[in-house]
Amino acid sequence: MKERFRLSPQTALVLDAFLERPRSWRYGYDISRDTGLKSGTLYPILIRLADHELVETRWETTESGKPPRHMYRLTPEGIRSARAQLRDYGPRKSSMVVLREAKI
Amino acid sequence: MSPVRDVARRVLHFVVRQAPPRTRSWGEAMIGEMDHIDDEWDALLWALGGTLALCRCSLIEHLRNLRTLLAEEVSAQTKATHLIKPILSGVGVAVVILIISMLTLTSLQRTSWVEPSQVRLAQLLFAVVIPDGLCLFAALALWRPRRRLASGILAAGAALGAHSIIFFVA
Numbered sequence: 584m585k586e587r588f589r590l591s592p593q594t595a596l597v598l599d600a601f602l603e604r605p606r607s608w609r610y611g612y613d614i615s616r617d618t619g620l621k622s623g624t625l626y627p628i629l630i631r632l633a634d635h636e637l638v639e640t641r642w643e644t645t646e647s648g649k650p651p652r653h654m655y656r657l658t659p660e661g662i663r664s665a666r667a668q669l670r671d672y673g674p675r676k677s678s679m680v681v682l683r684e685a686k687i
Numbered sequence: 688m689s690p691v692r693d694v695a696r697r698v699l700h701f702v703v704r705q706a707p708p709r710t711r712s713w714g715e716a717m718i719g720e721m722d723h724i725d726d727e728w729d730a731l732l733w734a735l736g737g738t739l740a741l742c743r744c745s746l747i748e749h750l751r752n753l754r755t756l757l758a759e760e761v762s763a764q765t766k767a768t769h770l771i772k773p774i775l776s777g778v779g780v781a782v783v784i785l786i787i788s789m790l791t792l793t794s795l796q797r798t799s800w801v802e803p804s805q806v807r808l809a810q811l812l813f814a815v816v817i818p819d820g821l822c823l824f825a826a827l828a829l830w831r832p833r834r835r836l837a838s839g840i841l842a843a844g845a846a847l848g849a850h851s852i853i854f855f856v857a
Contacts, residue, residue, distance in 0.1 A: 611720045623736030653716030
């Protein structure tokens, strides 16, 4: 894993959403609905998490006529790191709650 | 496909085509995801958000590439300077040795110490033997600790020596 990155409230939301089902593959739109983050905020976060090897990606072929979907899940290192980061993030958890309620 | 979705799709496709390769796959992911969103306006918002994200990521990627390129260029220039500087210093040392030797010869020729019959020998001695001998000695002495400086001295000494020998022979 690369150096520890700055954990913004939005990144904390995404990690929190991943940790609800740590080993399940998730779609971008699915995470967007769970966290309330728009694609313009969500994808840079996913790119950064993938760059840090905290998230792995794969393409899933779907029913005919629709393009394949990109799926994401935490790597084992990502699960460990996300748990540790969110634990440290505890005192600032209120900003996550505000964001989640505001669905920014 | 509705006109709204079509516009959204075209915009996102355009941005993905302009994006650097690393970011492009993420753009394709956004396009793929958009086709699974049922609501037309949600799809449009998804595409617009994706467009902004791609523009931002592409800009960051371009700036990162530019920084790497500049760093490589500066590194290459520094390396070239490190390589050339001691060689040029060596050439400078050889030229200084030759100038001192030639000045000595000129001074000697003005005095009565050199017989007219010995002028040619004195010229050979001060223009070739002494400066080239000094250059060879300096190059040998400096070969281990400062090889590039020694190479410069040796190369310049050889060139000046060859020039002088050609002058005397001709």
